[in-house]
Amino acid sequence: MNHLGTLVSRLPIRRRCLPSNSPTFALNRLARTFSSTPFASKAGKPQKDRFNYNPEIFFDEAPDPEHAAYTRVTSNDLERHTKPPTRVKMLVRDFIEDSLYNPHYGYFPQQATIFTSAGDPIDFRAMRDSVEFQNEVARRYSAYGTDEEGPGRQIWHTPTELFKPYYGQAIAQCLVSEYLLKYFPYEDLVIYEIGAGNGTLAMDILDFIRSAYPEVYERTHYNIVEISGRLAKLQEELLVPRHGCVSISHKSIFHWDRPEPAPCFFLAMEVIDNFAHDMIRYDYRSLEPYQALITVNASGDYGIYYTRVTDPLIASFLNLRRRLGHAPPLPSILKSPSVRSIYNHLPFAPNLSTPEYIPTRMLSLLRTLRNHFPRHRLLLSDFSSLPDAIPGVNAPVVQARVRGSAVACSTLFVRPGLFDIFFPTQFSRLRDMYEHVLAQPSADDDRLPIAPSPLASSASPLSIGAGFFSSFQPQNRRTPADGVASASGLPVGERKSNVFTHAVFMETYADLESTCLRNGENPLVDYYKNVKFLF
Template sequence: MLVRDFIDDSLYNPQYGFYSKNNTSALSEYEEMEQEEDQIQYLRRVVKSRGRVHHHHIHQLRYTLTELFKPWYGHAIAKYMVSEYKLSLYPHKDLIIYEMGGGNGRLMPHILDYIKRYEPSVYKRTQYNMIELSERVVSPSFMGNMPQHDCVQVLNENIFDWNTLVSEQCFFLGMEVINHFAHDVIRYDLDQLKPHQGYVCVDEKRNYHEVFEPIGTDSTISRYLALRKKIGSKPHHTQHMLWHKIQRFFKPSSSNLTQPEYIPTKLFQFMEILNTYFPRHRLVLTDFNSLSNTVPGVNAPLVQTAYKGLMVPCPTYLLPPGWYDIVFPVNFDMLRDMYLLTCRGSTAGNEKNAKIVQYNDFLDRYGDVEKSRTKKGTPLSLMHQSNVKVFLT
């Protein structure tokens, strides 16, 4: 199967996918702590005990920013949406929110709690829709939050199967979601510089291997490469062609293909869905623009598996499905250009209403960082993540 289908199956297969399993136990010790000071000290102990994990990459411990910095992270998102909503829609239109990949509903209560407390008139006009492909979203722990907010609707549907037109203006949220979107792998042959698309095959011993063939059989890969060409982005192999030729000269038996390049084809499909079914959306995405311990290749992912509460890096994604997580860094410049051409029909880089903001700057403006202190008065300095960005439209 194509690489993106293999990754998708590994992560989301309802029987054995990594995200179809119950992953809440890893958070139990953290969530039982009542005082924020205890939470911060706990995280510091975990980092110290596994010294190779730097605090700037604490997401490798499998905690999301939502869970680490509750409720301030959700409050910042809510404050941004309310301020933008009031500029053009309030009080004549509802505040309609769609959240993709809401997991166990950990972000939603913080957003709605903020609106209900500080913007009660806006809260009366708020609709919150959670799009979640996993059955875990309707777990008892999630349902316990539901009576507090009657404006919530759970849509247990895969966003890539979405076929309902939403004509109203709305905010569409994706918090640490798109870095889990599957990618395809392409490599270029050194003779004719033609791209080849990757497949994953399994042998009789159940070992996984990559094979490549010229592109053309998959329309998504072809459309993405055509869009990238329209953007004017040069394929990565052209920047290192001399190195490839030198390597082949000294090692004639080496591969006739360039190093693997991971291309965001599922993210491209998501943009097409936004354009088709959510034509009046405002997008809010946060994710990591760089990762450590990635596998070899261009725009390559971090592959990791859970071991004694720690996410341990793996050298390849060619592993038995369901036993590992796979996380891709997000190229936000490419994301912006792809978004503008797909969803706005404008020339890449010419629209000011698609912004890339440093996560730290977003928090400084909307996050009330000064209020987000532990019970002993210590600032939550861990909230600042230098390798996280926010995409706003």
């Protein structure tokens, strides 16, 4: 298989196989790796070597005096900075968010370019086989040229662009099918999309609805939440003249403060892989988690140290994981205190677990959905696994495009803005988290009324008891919201979400005849094996 074929089938959005003469040295000149200083004493001097230690960390009991004096910052604090800061410390998620989204030097506002082929969409039915299809994609990709020095334009492509308009039409068919079944003609079709890129997915969805379901299109409202000012402008120029139902909000979804009481669909397509994660490690002596903080000295070099968990979001995630019964990535044998005691006396045994990257920003999104979109239906798609990740549990891929090839790094701590940082998603755990968070009372219940369904009676069935009609609550249904009835008029609750492979989702909703090659292969189904859907 050629390099492009590996790109599509293994890591379809951002990876190419590395040629034997790849310019890794150019990438290494740009990557500033973290320092590896021994444990520091309170006097700031290294302690003597010992058998059991991790050389690059120190604990909060004995911090380096210089690092302890650094200002603690967040990604919100750094939005005003026009260049990467020095003499600061921050959580790992703030470092990632600043690297990816800082408006002045972040990867997405300044570097990333979404692949959009010029001319007509690919005519799949005219292609002989997958080799000819891959060559056609390579031909269109080569139009962007090759950068001679350093990291050039960070070009990556999505299934939306590669399979347009058929991928967007499959998403539209999914949404419309659910809308017609549950809400039409009593409610409008309200769609929210975060991270809409060039606006191609929104265009394909709206074009399809207008053509295939004109009566639904008349009641459609499409809302985009976009953190990048550059992309928000592109979306407005592309969509608004053609579809007057489009509204674009230039802001982060994590800063969203406007309630949406009506039923709506919420799209997050190829977005959450770039959500910031935090890093934790467990002390093998006590099994206590420690949160990682990154330090940046006056020269711009990075250090890392660990403290007991004090961040509320990290603590909330770990508490939620315990309630759901999701075990931390620790050897089960170490649960025994006697075994831990023996282990900790073994020569050269590490005293901290392997770094684990936890999706704290994903938890923030779920809370936003619960608080501000109480009647939403989430449709989410992203990577379920990734090759070439840095060391660690649930670790990201860190890479940049150098001279036309994507080169992966071995560390997270690289120069902000020049490198893509993207994570896999554990979909089964995400589904458990999502359903649990939605089942909790909203923090905004007192000020966010839920719009009652036109099907509901004036007296809420739940006000006279959830078991008035039946004492049985199906396991695949959420607890019904008071005052909101289903199409049958009974308070049975919304259907819980499920996880689907990319192939199963496309086989359910896509027009597969239009993407079938002459030899019977279908790249829309056959590729993206490492992508899943939550719906």
